[in-house]
Amino acid sequence: MNKKSRESGQTLLIVIFAITLGLVTLVSVSTRIVNSTKRVFIDNAYYKAQAAAEAGAEKFLLKSNTELATFLASCGPSALYNSQGFVNPLPPACVTLGSEVNFIESRSVVAVETYPTSGSDYLINSPANSTVSINLEGATSGNNVRVCWQGLGSSGLAYSEILYFYYSKSGGNYKLTQQKYTCSPFVSCGSKPASYSTSAGVESPRVDGQYSCFDIEMTDTPQLLNLMSLVNGASYKIIGSIPSQGYKITSVGEVKSGSPSGGSLASATATRKKVVVEKNRMPNLGAWFNFAVASESNKIVVE
Amino acid sequence: MVTGSLQGTLVFKIFVLLSLLFVITDRAYAAPWFTTYGAGVLSGSSSTDSVKSVQPDFGALEVFKSTLIQPGTANPTLIPPDNTYDFSYGGILSSGDYEVFKSDGTTDTIDAYAKNLGALGSALPDYQRFVDIAVDVSTVCGGSCNNILTSCNIAPGIYKAGLNCINSALNSLPSPNYNYSINSSGLVVLVQNDNPANDFLKVNNKITSSAPDKRLALIMRNKIIIDSSVGNTNVPTQLGYLSQDADIQAMLITTFDGDPGVEVDGGSNRIKIEGPIISKGKVSFKRDAGSAWPGVFVQFNPFYTAEFAKLDESLNIFGSSSARWSYE
Numbered sequence: 158m159n160k161k162s163r164e165s166g167q168t169l170l171i172v173i174f175a176i177t178l179g180l181v182t183l184v185s186v187s188t189r190i191v192n193s194t195k196r197v198f199i200d201n202a203y204y205k206a207q208a209a210a211e212a213g214a215e216k217f218l219l220k221s222n223t224e225l226a227t228f229l230a231s232c233g234p235s236a237l238y239n240s241q242g243f244v245n246p247l248p249p250a251c252v253t254l255g256s257e258v259n260f261i262e263s264r265s266v267v268a269v270e271t272y273p274t275s276g277s278d279y280l281i282n283s284p285a286n287s288t289v290s291i292n293l294e295g296a297t298s299g300n301n302v303r304v305c306w307q308g309l310g311s312s313g314l315a316y317s318e319i320l321y322f323y324y325s326k327s328g329g330n331y332k333l334t335q336q337k338y339t340c341s342p343f344v345s346c347g348s349k350p351a352s353y354s355t356s357a358g359v360e361s362p363r364v365d366g367q368y369s370c371f372d373i374e375m376t377d378t379p380q381l382l383n384l385m386s387l388v389n390g391a392s393y394k395i396i397g398s399i400p401s402q403g404y405k406i407t408s409v410g411e412v413k414s415g416s417p418s419g420g421s422l423a424s425a426t427a428t429r430k431k432v433v434v435e436k437n438r439m440p441n442l443g444a445w446f447n448f449a450v451a452s453e454s455n456k457i458v459v460e
Numbered sequence: 461m462v463t464g465s466l467q468g469t470l471v472f473k474i475f476v477l478l479s480l481l482f483v484i485t486d487r488a489y490a491a492p493w494f495t496t497y498g499a500g501v502l503s504g505s506s507s508t509d510s511v512k513s514v515q516p517d518f519g520a521l522e523v524f525k526s527t528l529i530q531p532g533t534a535n536p537t538l539i540p541p542d543n544t545y546d547f548s549y550g551g552i553l554s555s556g557d558y559e560v561f562k563s564d565g566t567t568d569t570i571d572a573y574a575k576n577l578g579a580l581g582s583a584l585p586d587y588q589r590f591v592d593i594a595v596d597v598s599t600v601c602g603g604s605c606n607n608i609l610t611s612c613n614i615a616p617g618i619y620k621a622g623l624n625c626i627n628s629a630l631n632s633l634p635s636p637n638y639n640y641s642i643n644s645s646g647l648v649v650l651v652q653n654d655n656p657a658n659d660f661l662k663v664n665n666k667i668t669s670s671a672p673d674k675r676l677a678l679i680m681r682n683k684i685i686i687d688s689s690v691g692n693t694n695v696p697t698q699l700g701y702l703s704q705d706a707d708i709q710a711m712l713i714t715t716f717d718g719d720p721g722v723e724v725d726g727g728s729n730r731i732k733i734e735g736p737i738i739s740k741g742k743v744s745f746k747r748d749a750g751s752a753w754p755g756v757f758v759q760f761n762p763f764y765t766a767e768f769a770k771l772d773e774s775l776n777i778f779g780s781s782s783a784r785w786s787y788e
Contacts, residue, residue, distance in 0.1 A: 159753055256735060284579045290769065324766045329645070329673045331762035380766050387553070442765070443585050447758040447788035448553075449496035449735035453584040454504040455719065455742035457493045459514040459755070 164301040202412045202428040205263045205289035210432040213258040215267030222438050229401045232256050234407050237268045265410040271401035272435055278397040283386050290439035293379035295400040300375050303396040305368035310389045317389040325377035335338030338371050356442045368394055385444050403437040466709040492748035492755045499760030502656045503551045504580045584740050587679045587713055590651045594620035609640035616646025620653040624680055631664060638666040645673035647767040655681045675763055677711040684714050684722045692728030708733040711764040720744035724756050735760040
């Protein structure tokens, strides 16, 4: 009897242990399912918000520069966004211009401003043997624009040479001034350049951190500056007051409050996503336009 | 008999003298040549003769001393401390070398001033994209091709037309100046919107503008040929040639990939063309104006580049190609 009673107690203990283990497992699995479901909701809202933001940005990328310019006056980011999200109500002028892009469960609000911000450097990269264009229309004649560059190869800093093509206008006639800058053969252009040339051709050391620099005097009425990097690519830092180079399009998307996919999560921070696109106003015409005669892939010959 | 013998000797001496002169002239004159002014030359060919011209290094010539070097510059300035070439004259950039024929009859192959240029960073843009937004010129000019560049007096902008229509428009420019008419300052871009096989744009006469602030750009899909009759021999001095109006005051672009894409036919007329001339295929200059003059003289006019950029800025043909995305 005693032996049977002891065995029954052991069985009970085992059963209780098994039930406890089962309950713990069940709770754990349930928690996981709940968290996973919650995350699915968040992820769903996240992607819907991001998709809405991207759609808003793409809609504005298709607009002409002239159309984008009309947004600048009243529909910059400060007019449309605050720390809580969107300004409520949105400025009617911006709504009329199409700042709000609506979808069934989500929406985006798009703001437009110019870049670079006044007083800040303008950074731009270029692949090898390619040209980038800097708008100078509206820049102050007589001022200098400083061009600093770093050669960039496939494995980091590398040697490169820079051609600049400065276009200006005097009366009704356009002028082209061009020059080539290269690094000293005694110093690696990638790591510690280089040389600085004045307009008189007198050189003195001039660097800005890891960048080589030269100045271009903006003679006559400035129009356009094309920079071409040879041998390797280049990272440019344009220093000095230069006019707008393009439009910064900021698009914030969110899941609408009460939408099935957003549920109670709608309007939470997790469901609001921001996309920023910079659209260069200058065309990428290619290097060809800076030469008297150019052939893409063939010879230029007398015969 | 005596008289006959003297005559025979005289004829022989004249023959020898002419032969000698011919040899001297032949040595001094190597081959036809071309030059540019205001900008350089860019070739994406990796051949050893990607850019080929003559270098008539004659001391007596004060203006066009050597190929592709600006007037008055016998040698390109070397910039210290590394003595690289001054690029202010334009220079030559190519994926390969360029071949120079010297006045002594020898040939030299030289690295381009920008060495190791390698492959060009980008392909020629598809300028045919302009067709999508171009205005059909027949709707503006009442269906006639002959008056497009004359009495229609079109406004600056982008227009499209077929090859035959553009040929007709150019052939209808009124002699003797062959002026085209644009109603206000700016650039008229005429884009070819068809692509007939084995056909070409033939420039049979000069193409000139009525004002320095009005210009024409032709964007073709077929070959461009400039006839041997275009140009002249009536150029007083070499310096005068610099300030003289170009025979072709139009920017020529072709996306034709053949050999050649642009051809200036032979003959001895000196021809002056405004650049840029942009070709996807080969550029062939066959004009031979002797050793003292470039057969083809391409003078870069910055008007085209600056106005093209402005035109595109408002139309978004190429500008939209560079957008940077960031996520926050």
